[in-house]
Amino acid sequence: MAELVGAPGEVQRFAVDWMLGRLARWLRILGHDVAYGRHLRDRTLVDSARREERLLLTRDTRLLRDPHLPRHLFVESDHFREQLRQVAAAVPLGGAPLLTRCLDCNRPLDEVPRDQVRDRVPPYVWDTAPRFLACGRCGRVYWPATHRAHMLRELAAIGIVHEERA
Numbered sequence: 569m570a571e572l573v574g575a576p577g578e579v580q581r582f583a584v585d586w587m588l589g590r591l592a593r594w595l596r597i598l599g600h601d602v603a604y605g606r607h608l609r610d611r612t613l614v615d616s617a618r619r620e621e622r623l624l625l626t627r628d629t630r631l632l633r634d635p636h637l638p639r640h641l642f643v644e645s646d647h648f649r650e651q652l653r654q655v656a657a658a659v660p661l662g663g664a665p666l667l668t669r670c671l672d673c674n675r676p677l678d679e680v681p682r683d684q685v686r687d688r689v690p691p692y693v694w695d696t697a698p699r700f701l702a703c704g705r706c707g708r709v710y711w712p713a714t715h716r717a718h719m720l721r722e723l724a725a726i727g728i729v730h731e732e733r734a
């Protein structure tokens with residue numbers, strides 16, 4: 569599937585079906601731009617995939633009846649680890665740093681100075697985390713170091729070796 573591999577720095581974008589919430593979240597953890605939400609179902613989901621050239625991930629067999637469905641992958645399993653394996657077998661995953669997008673909003677996170685997050689994170693975290701990222705939309709603060717080890721273990725268990733580009 570070499571033709572699906574983008575240029576360096578180019579990361580696959582997805583439009584993910586409402587029923588695939590955990591999969592959408594993990595794709596965002598991996599740094600992918602993922603259109604996902606209550607507002608994206610049926611035609612709005614398909615339109616988003618087509619308009620923004622996203623790979624459509626769905627478990628909705630009704631969508632498959634559309635002969636003009638944009639590039640898509642029918643997700644076979646109900647379990648998110650199997651789902652992630654299936655997607656990883658079809659297109660390259662990762663290639664972006666982990667946790668650089670808000671898991672709720674999909675918005676790229678901004679690095680914020682320590683002093684700005686003092687009241688927004690637990691004191692221990694404020695003392696120990698090397699850097700902080702925040703979502704400009706919902707305000708959620710991320711401190712990647714804490715979740716990183718856990719996430720890398722989970723990805724390794726699924727069989728995804730995460731390699732970050734500098």
Ligand SMILES: [Zn+2]
Pocket residue numbers: 670671672673674675703704705706707708
């Ligand atoms: Zn957010």
